[in-house]
Amino acid sequence: xxxxxxxxxxxxxxxxxxxxxxxxxxxxxxxxxxxxxxxxxxxxxxxxxxxxxxxxxxxxxxxxxxxxxxxxxxxxxxxxxxxxxxxxxxxxxxxxxxxxxxxxxxxxxxxxxxxxxxxxxxxxxxxxxxxxxxxxxxxxxxxxxxxxxxxxxxxxxxxxxxxxxxxxxxxxxxxxxxxxxxxxxxxxxxxxxxxxxxxxxxxxxxxxxxxxxxxxxxxxxxxxxxxxxxxxxxxxxxxxxxxxxxxxxxxxxxxxxxxxx
Ligand code: NAD
Numbered sequence: 001x002x003x004x005x006x007x008x009x010x011x012x013x014x015x016x017x018x019x020x021x022x023x024x025x026x027x028x029x030x031x032x033x034x035x036x037x038x039x040x041x042x043x044x045x046x047x048x049x050x051x052x053x054x055x056x057x058x059x060x061x062x063x064x065x066x067x068x069x070x071x072x073x074x075x076x077x078x079x080x081x082x083x084x085x086x087x088x089x090x091x092x093x094x095x096x097x098x099x100x101x102x103x104x105x106x107x108x109x110x111x112x113x114x115x116x117x118x119x120x121x122x123x124x125x126x127x128x129x130x131x132x133x134x135x136x137x138x139x140x141x142x143x144x145x146x147x148x149x150x151x152x153x154x155x156x157x158x159x160x161x162x163x164x165x166x167x168x169x170x171x172x173x174x175x176x177x178x179x180x181x182x183x184x185x186x187x188x189x190x191x192x193x194x195x196x197x198x199x200x201x202x203x204x205x206x207x208x209x210x211x212x213x214x215x216x217x218x219x220x221x222x223x224x225x226x227x228x229x230x231x232x233x234x235x236x237x238x239x240x241x242x243x244x245x246x247x248x249x250x251x252x253x254x255x256x257x258x259x260x261x
Pocket of ligand 1 (some may be wrong): 037091
């Protein structure tokens with residue numbers, strides 16, 4: 001299927017590895033020009049080189065830095081004109097017990113996982129509406145639908161973003177102008193983040209593989225997802241074929257969520 005987005009420009013935040021990189025690779029395969037971001041320059045440049053080799057016809061620009069910093073967001077926006085596609089992503093907040101978190105911990109989580117995507121969205125959606133095409137995807141978490149107790153900072157901040165998107169996506173000034181906003185909720189995907197979570201669960205136990213295997217068995221698909229398949233799904237949501245999908249929370253978790261809706 002031709003996704004019809006060749007020559008478009010996309011910002012992909014937090015894209016040097018994992019799910020963000022999966023999205024960048026899938027968009028590159030559709031010949032979308034990219035501005036990618038991450039905190040570490042070396043890995044980001046390696047990823048940019050990989051993208052250029054996969055899709056020699058596209059332009060790939062890099063912006064190093066923490067996307068929760070206003071100066072980094074300004075650089076991202078200045079490097080991508082016009083922004084047709086925005087993939088919001090960042091590292092998730094740390095796990096823990098809410099009794100140990102103070103106001104600063106909450107502000108950091110809210111800033112990174114709720115307010116940063118909202119600031120970027122604010123900067124781009126009206127231009128998208130004027131031009132009659134725009135796709136915004138927020139990478140959130142399956143924990144928005146089925147909260148995980150130790151991920152309270154994530155549950156809280158991402159739910160705030162989810163509520164905001166539900167209202168914004170339905171504004172006729174955007175929806176009727178072919179600007180869609182959706183949240184994609186990953187379950188367990190085989191990335192560095194998942195490896196860290198598994199190591200924490202095994203508490204330094206040498207039998208990490210046993211922990212991973214028991215986690216896989218709890219997923220009806222019997223495996224972890226791959227960043228490539230996550231990216232392919234996001235690329236479809238960015239395509240010309242997905243203009244009637246907006247304001248949705250799309251779970252991609254191998255059947256792990258047990259509910260009907
Ligand atoms: P990852 O650790 O594999 O990759 C994260 C990427 O984001 C890296 O490129 C890192 O450099 C970059 N990054 C992190 N914080 C950043 C920031 N503030 N500014 C700029 N770049 C930043 O993680 P992942 O598994 O790809 O996860 C991506 C998001 O999806 C996270 O928010 C994570 O919590 C969420 N998530 C992941 C899973 C999973 O199973 N992998 C499940 C649920 C939710």
